[in-house]
Amino acid sequence: MGTTIAGNDEGNLTRSFDGLRVLDFSTTIAGPHCTRMLADLGAEVIKIETAEGETMRTRPPVRNKCSTAFGQLNVGKKSMVLDLKSPEGVEAVRRLIATADVLVENFRPGVMRRLKLDYAAVRHINPKLIYCSISGYGQSGPSAELPAYAPVIHAASGYEMAHLAYQPGRSRPDYCGIYHADVLTGAYAFGAVTAALYQRSTGGKGQHIDVSMLESMLSLTLNEVQWSQFEVKPTQRPMFGPIETSDGYVMVAIASEKTFQSLMQVIGHPEWVSDPRFAIYSDRRENWASLMDGVEAWSRTVDTQACLAALNEYGVPSSAYRTVREALADPQIAHRGALAEVADGGGTFKVLNLPFRMSGATVSAAKRMSTLGEHTRSYLKEIGLSEDEIAGFAAERVKTARS
Structure with missing residues (x-):
């Protein structure tokens, strides 16, 4: 059983966004991650596919044509199939917009405008609509219409080269998989959607949100944003890095004077606290480096578990390097109720709940995945x-799927 916050009555809690309707036109990760968060907090999210x-x-993983990667991002959403290239599909969207509170899309800038579904084209239908556009570089400017996926943005933002600067002896950027x-x-x-909803609650009007991945x-x-503006002398070695043990590596974070002093006690050099x-x-x-x-x-003389025990005894922040599988097996994850079990056509799988708990609201993933187009007819x-x-x-949906 997951942890509860002192003072809450979980059985009587509602969800923060109960009654909120969201139209989700987004694909892949960024937009679906945003709308999954809204769904976990109670919003009715209608995914248009x-x-x-x-x-x-x-x-992958795919079981019986059901992807758990897709499920992780889209559990709790309703599924509606529409052809946005048809006048009937666009008209259906416009009618749905009249009933919605939020719309989220992450097409390349210009796509929704060509469909006549951009904010300027629909704001009169529903002046209270919060319309959130997510794109690589923003909705306007010289780079706006460039294609962009996360690995490209990692490179374009300087993040990868900043990361590389902390890797001694390295000159080639890393591959990107996360x-x-x-x-x-x-x-x-x-966060921007929730801010806009609060503003609407006081002013009554919706607005367009333009979110840039860059x-x-x-x-x-x-x-690095500050170092790029002013000259800063680099350190001889990265501040946070692995220390080697007799059977692996441990991360130690020396981020305060107290941490430094405690670490010197652990390694048997208390005199280094006053060393010039x-x-x-x-x-x-x-x-x-010295x-x-x-x-x-010191650390090479002990194994990883002994190293961590000594560091923890003196309150030095540290961890072994774990796989995701190992991290998910941590008793702390179970205590927090961080994983939820979801059912789909392939069986069951686990997804992460949102990383926060609220004393006055329920925060959790839904129990089952919608099938493709399951809610089209009802909407x-x-x-x-x-x-x-x-x-x-x-009939048009079957025709489109076959073509």
């Missing part, structure tokens, strides 16, 4: 289509 379904539906830009931008979009990634390089090379922070940076050589002279009926018109939509 083509008859083939979005590309993430084929990403898409920080997508997840970070999705989280920023979520600027989102730049926000990770806090020090290390006593003052600026001098310590200058002599970082300091870490001294730390590793078409809600917006006033006749049975014949709904049948026509279904």
Whole structure:
């Protein structure tokens, strides 16, 4: 059972966004991550897809044609299939917009305008609509229409070269397999949507939100943004890096005077606290390589578990280098209720809940995945289509899927 916050009554809690309707036109990661967060907090998220379904539906692991990678990003959403290239599909969207609170899209700038579904074209339908556009470089400017995926943005933002500067002896940038830009931008979009909803609650009007992946990634390089403006003497060795043990590596973070002093006790050199090379922070940076050589002279004599035990005893922040599988098996994850079990056509799988808990609201993933187009009929009926018109939509969907 997951942890609960002191004072809450989980059985009687509602969700923060109960009653909120979101139209989700987004694909891959950034937009779906944003709307998954809204869904976990109770929003009714209607995911609009083509008859083939979005590309993430084929990403492994796939069981019985059901992707758990897709499920991680889209659990809790309703699924509606529409052909946005048809006048009927666009008209259906316009009717849905009249009922919605939020719209999220992450097409390349210009796509929604060509479909006549951009903010300028629909704001009169629903003046209270919060319309969030996520793109690589922003909705306007010389780079706006360039194609962009997370690895490209990692390179364009300077992030990869900033990361490389901390790798001694390295000159070639790393390969990219973990898409920080997508997840970070999705989280920023979520924050912007919630801010706009609060503003609407006081002013009554919606607005357009323009979220840039490039600027989102730049926000990770806090020090480098300043170092790029002013000359700063580099350290001889990265401030945070692995120390070697007799059977592996441990990360140690020396981020305060107390941490430094405690670490010197652990390694058996309490006199280094007053050593002219290390006593003052600026001098310590200058002599970082010598300091870490001294730390590793101790750490190489013990195994990883003994190293961590000694560091934890003195309150030095540290961790072994774990795989994701190992991290998910941490008892702390179970205590927090960080994983939720979801059912789909392939069985069950686990997804991460949002990384926060609230004393006055329920925050958790839904229990099952919607099938592709599962809710198309009910929403078409809600917006006033006749049975014949709904049948026509279904026939067109089959035709599109076969072509």
